[in-house]
Amino acid sequence: xxxxxxxxxxxxxxxxxxxxxxxxxxxxxxxxxxxxxxxxxxxxxxxxxxxxxxxxxxxxxxxxxxxxxxxxxxxxxxxxxxxxxxxxxxxxxxxxxxxxxxxxxxxxxxxxxxxxxxxxxxxxxxxxxxxxxxxxxxxxxxxxxxxxxxxxxxxxxxxxxxxxxxxxxxxxxxxxxxxxxxxxxxxxxxxxxxxxxxxxxxxxxxx
Numbered sequence: 001x002x003x004x005x006x007x008x009x010x011x012x013x014x015x016x017x018x019x020x021x022x023x024x025x026x027x028x029x030x031x032x033x034x035x036x037x038x039x040x041x042x043x044x045x046x047x048x049x050x051x052x053x054x055x056x057x058x059x060x061x062x063x064x065x066x067x068x069x070x071x072x073x074x075x076x077x078x079x080x081x082x083x084x085x086x087x088x089x090x091x092x093x094x095x096x097x098x099x100x101x102x103x104x105x106x107x108x109x110x111x112x113x114x115x116x117x118x119x120x121x122x123x124x125x126x127x128x129x130x131x132x133x134x135x136x137x138x139x140x141x142x143x144x145x146x147x148x149x150x151x152x153x154x155x156x157x158x159x160x161x162x163x164x165x166x167x168x169x170x171x172x173x174x175x176x177x178x179x180x181x182x183x184x185x186x187x188x189x190x191x192x193x194x195x196x197x198x199x200x201x202x203x204x205x206x207x
Contacts, residue, residue: 004033004198007179009167010114011042012098012128013091014175015080018118019072020188024178025111027191031198037102037110038163039095042175045164049173054088072189079123086127092160093151094128099159100150101143113141 006028010017028035046052054062066082073080094117102110116137120126126133131148138147150156167177171184178185178194185194 004031004180005036006033006194006198007036007038007170009038009040009163009170009172009175009177009179011040011091011175012094012114012117013087013089013121014042014118015069015082015122016174016188017176018115018122019069019076019078019080020176020191021111021115021118022078023076023188023191024176024194025115027195027198031195033198035107035111037098037107037114038166039098039114039160040164040167040172040175041092041095041160045167045173048168051173081122081125084122085125086129087121089121089127090129093131094134096151096156096160097134097138097147099163100147100153100156101138103156103159104147104150105143109141109143113137113143116141 006024008024010021024035027033042051043053054065057065069080069082072078073082098110098114098117101113117128117134120128120133120137126137128134128137135145135148138145170179170182172179172186174186176186176188178190180194180197183197185191185197
């Protein structure tokens with residue numbers, strides 16, 4: 001039996017990635033799918049895709065974003081502060097750390113760390129640009145402190161650049177995005193469609 005792979009493109013500072021992260025893991029596990037991580041630099045993706053950093057968006061768009069974050073937080077039962085203390089936050093170090101763990105400890109460990117990193121921003125008021133915070137998150141996940149050094153390696157930087165380039169080439173324009181056989185599902189609110197794609201609904205019998 002062939003295992004379906006979900007290519008998961010996300011950014012560790014993205015609240016929408018955070019809101020969908022655990023649900024993606026649960027859906028993949030329930031349907032026997034594997035997840036392949038792609039941590040991307042939105043600062044490189046947005047200029048190509050036409051996206052704008054939050055501060056440059058129209059005021060009404062910024063205001064509506066806060067409404068939607070609160071709605072989805074309540075609906076999904078995922079704790080989230082729409083205006084956390086440490087946001088906006090540089091996320092390159094956290095992104096490279098997740099990739100270093102993926103390469104050394106496997107995707108399962110990287111997914112758990114990614115969830116902890118995003119929760120640190122959006123629920124726990126922690127600064128993921130601080131190396132001490134990243135070290136603490138590693139320890140909390142039972143991962144080696146050496147991953148901080150691994151994250152600074154040329155190999156991990158090359159992977160980060162490659163993931164970002166692959167996102168652009170695949171037509172990804174925002175986080176999170178999920179690809180199955182090249183089909184894009186953008187946003188955590190499209191996870192219902194991801195699940196349908198993994199397990200097509202049975203067609204009703206003809207009467």
